[in-house]
Amino acid sequence: MGELARLVLEYGPAFWQALLLTWKLTLLSFVxxxxxxxxxxxxxxxxxxxxxxxxxxxxxxxRNIPGVALLIxxxxxxxxxxxxxxxxxxxxxxxxxVCSAFTADYLRTGINTVAGGQVAAALSLGLRxxxxxxxxxxxxxxxxxVQPMTxxxxxxxxxxSLASQVPMAGRELTALVSKIATDSxxxxxxxxIAATLYVLTGLLIAWAGAALEQxxxxxx
Numbered sequence: 001m002g003e004l005a006r007l008v009l010e011y012g013p014a015f016w017q018a019l020l021l022t023w024k025l026t027l028l029s030f031v032x033x034x035x036x037x038x039x040x041x042x043x044x045x046x047x048x049x050x051x052x053x054x055x056x057x058x059x060x061x062x063r064n065i066p067g068v069a070l071l072i073x074x075x076x077x078x079x080x081x082x083x084x085x086x087x088x089x090x091x092x093x094x095x096x097x098v099c100s101a102f103t104a105d106y107l108r109t110g111i112n113t114v115a116g117g118q119v120a121a122a123l124s125l126g127l128r129x130x131x132x133x134x135x136x137x138x139x140x141x142x143x144x145x146v147q148p149m150t151x152x153x154x155x156x157x158x159x160x161s162l163a164s165q166v167p168m169a170g171r172e173l174t175a176l177v178s179k180i181a182t183d184s185x186x187x188x189x190x191x192x193i194a195a196t197l198y199v200l201t202g203l204l205i206a207w208a209g210a211a212l213e214q215x216x217x218x219x220x
Contacts, residue, residue: 003189011180011190018176019197025088025160025172029095030153036096037103038138041111044104045133055104062101070094071162087166099156106148110141143216150209154202173197 008015044055062070071094074085085093114137122132161174171179173194181187 033099036100110144
C-alpha cells in the first residue's frame with residue numbers, strides 16, 4: 001500500500017493525463033469507426049455485386065489483421081509511398097479502421113434480425129431501397145447490436161495501448177506504466193494503478209451500454 005500511495009502522490013497528475021489521452025484516443029477512433037462501418041454496411045446492402053465483394057474484402061482484412069501490424073504499416077511503411085501521418089493520427093486511423101470492420105460485421109448480424117416482411121411492406125409503399133435501408137432496416141439493426149457495440153467500445157479502449165508502440169508526444173496508460181517501470185522499477189504498482197483505471201473505464205462503458213439497451217428495450 002505504501003508503494004501505491006507513493007506512486008499516486010508522485011505520478012498522480014501523469015496518470016490523470018494518461019487516462020484522459022486513453023479516453024481521447026478511444027472517442028476519436030470510435031466515432032469515425034462507427035460512421036465508416038455504417039457507410040460500409042449500407043453500401044453492402046445495395047444490389048451492386050462488385051461493390052459487395054470489395055467491401056466484404058475490406059471487412060475481412062481489417063477484422064482479421066492485428067492492430068499492431070496495421071499501426072506499424074501505417075507509421076513505417078506508408079512513408080515509402082510518400083504518405084506520412086503523424087503518430088497520434090496513425091493510432092486513431094488504425095483503431096478506426098478496425099472498429100469500422102467490426103461495426104459492419106455486427107450491423108450485418110443486426111440486419112438479419114429484421115423481418116423480411118417489413119422490407120417488402122416498405123417497398124410496396126413506394127419507398128426506394130436506400131430509404132428502406134435507412135428508415136426501416138438500420139434503426140432496428142442498431143437497436144439489436146447495442147450490447148456487441150458496447151463490447152467493441154471496451155475492446156477499442158483497451159486497444160489504445162497500441163499507442164505505446166510509437167513515440168507519441170503524450171503517454172496513454174500503458175506507455176506511462178512502461179516509463180515508470182523503466183525510471184523507478186515500480187512496474188507492479190504502476191501496472192496495478194493502470195489496470196484499475198482500465199477496469200473502471202470498462203465498467204463505466206458497460207454500465208452506459210446496459211442503460212442504453214434498457215432504454216431502447218422500453219421504447220421498442
